[in-house]
Amino acid sequence: MITVLATGPQTTVQDVRGRPGRADLGVGVSGAADRRALALANRLVGNHGDAAGLEITLGGFAGSFPTTCVVALTGAPAPATIDGRAADLHRPVVVPAGAELRLGTPPTGLRTYLAVRGGIAVAPVLGSRATDVVAGLGPAVVAEGDELPVGSPPTHPVPAVDLAPPPRADGTLRVVLGPRADWFADPGLLLRHPWTVTDDLNRVGFRLDGPELARAEAFAGVELPSEGVIRGSVQVPPSGRPTVFLADHPITGGYPVIAVVVDADTDAAGQLRPGEQVRFRRAAEPLPGARPNRGT
Known part of the structure; x- marks a missing residue:
């Protein structure tokens, strides 16, 4: 479980795949705005490719972790702290039980992705846990005070990764x-x-x-x-x-x-x-x- 203490400008639950193949029913794909960043975060914590994570716009997110979790942050390089100590991006990080994870404002980029080992286990809608802010499908936009369930962690070990290089972009x-x-x-x-x-x-x-x-x-x-x-x-x-x-x-x-x-x-x-x-x-x-x- 993650207890949400702050959301920043906007935080949503997203997955990589969204809801493809339903345009004839009036349903858009949705999913992460930066799919490769969320996919990388999931790989870093050993999640399956369809696991849901958090898409955090312009930082400002804070969450409390009642139990020990392994997380990864990718995408926009928002400065991160765990109980006040700096935490790295683009690598697996352990958040101890009872600790708070906080994000500042990224100096570049727009959206930071938080994956937690086991995934954000909200109920899927039409096969996806993605929040579609226009159609209103999927979980509601994350709000302060929400308690987000975390799924059971995979049985395989956390990948042994020191640091995954972020992708380059030149506009x-x-x-x-x-x-x-x-x-x-x-x-x-x-x-x-x-x-x-x-x-x-x-x-x-x-x-x-x-x-x-x-x-x-x-x-x-x-x-x-x-x-x-x-x-x-x-x-x-x-x-x-x-x-x-x-x-x-x-x-x-x-x-x-x-x-x-x-x-x-x-x-x-x-x-x-x-x-x-x-x-x-x-x-x-x-x-x-x-x-x-x-x-x-």
């Missing part, structure tokens, strides 16, 4: 243009210009500030019937400033999607915070400085 997101790139006079502007993350940001997605992505003359004033959207969709409302969808995105949208962020990069997108710059590049383009593969 570049790979995209595939389309399906509605032809609705815009200059879709390449999305790739050529840097964009700034605004403070209009949550688990649904985030808005970007930059030049206007103007409609092509043929589509000026044209309304698009609602069509399916996926995680990573870059949708452009009438303002011409794009919105990037994240984990709790709607399953349909009525604004044209100029591009889609490749799935592997949506985890990095989930760590972007207001004021940061973003650049998009075509998924087929090599990374800067990469050597071409000339074969053998």
